[in-house]
Amino acid sequence: MSKRASAIAVAAGLGMFLAATSAQACKGPHVQFSDDFREVDQTWGTEQDGDAVTVEDGKVKFKADPDAGYAVLYGGALFDDADICVTVQMPNNFKQGDMIEAGPLFWAEDHSNYYYFELDPNGKVALERKVKGKWVTVLGWRQVPNAKTGAGAKNVLRVTTSGNTITVYVNDEKIASVKGQQPDGGGQIGLRADSERDKRDTWKFSNLKVTDVAP
Secondary structure: OOOOOEEOOOOOOOOOOOOOOOOOOOOOOOEEEEEOOOOOOHHHOOOOOOOOEEEEOOEEEEEOOOOOEEEEEOOOOOEOOEEEEEEEEOOOOOOOHHHOOEEEEEEEEEOOEEEEEEEOOOOEEEEEEEEOOEEEEEEEEEEOOOOOOOOOOEEEEEEEEEOOEEEEEEOOEEEEEEEOOOOOOOEEEEEEEEOOOOOOOEEEEEEEEEEOOOO
């Protein structure tokens, strides 16, 4: 699946503080970061106009332009070895499920260099890397048997990084482990969602959490 040009436009800030409702998929005993998307935090590099990204009822909603994607990065910390998890809710209305995807970003250096663990509405996942603005496939698209599919379905995506090893999970089921290239000193985390060619699709994220790696 080809990736469209990435854009960044945010209408509301994202909140940061530890919450009891944080995703339970992360296994590390120490929480490094948690966001329940209720408080304003400009560390996400947000803007104050447009409707590409909004916060509502503990969820952050991404509404990319047609044939485009939106990505935000958290600028408040760098993460090296970490357990990252977030709940991803699929659009309520879409036409071509194989043309859109969403998920967490990690090991980001900037908006032209990051890793993207993505899920589409048909229950397929892939891991891609953006290098100097160009896409490289790390793990090709594959069907996940336990993924919840269809309009409004919710899945917990999890990424564990240890050294140069990346392990990805869907709903606590391990999908694969691959080798990657961790930035010196660690990288930023973020979120991204893409829309179909002829319409704006609305994805929702909730319960973002980062812990250390479980022993």
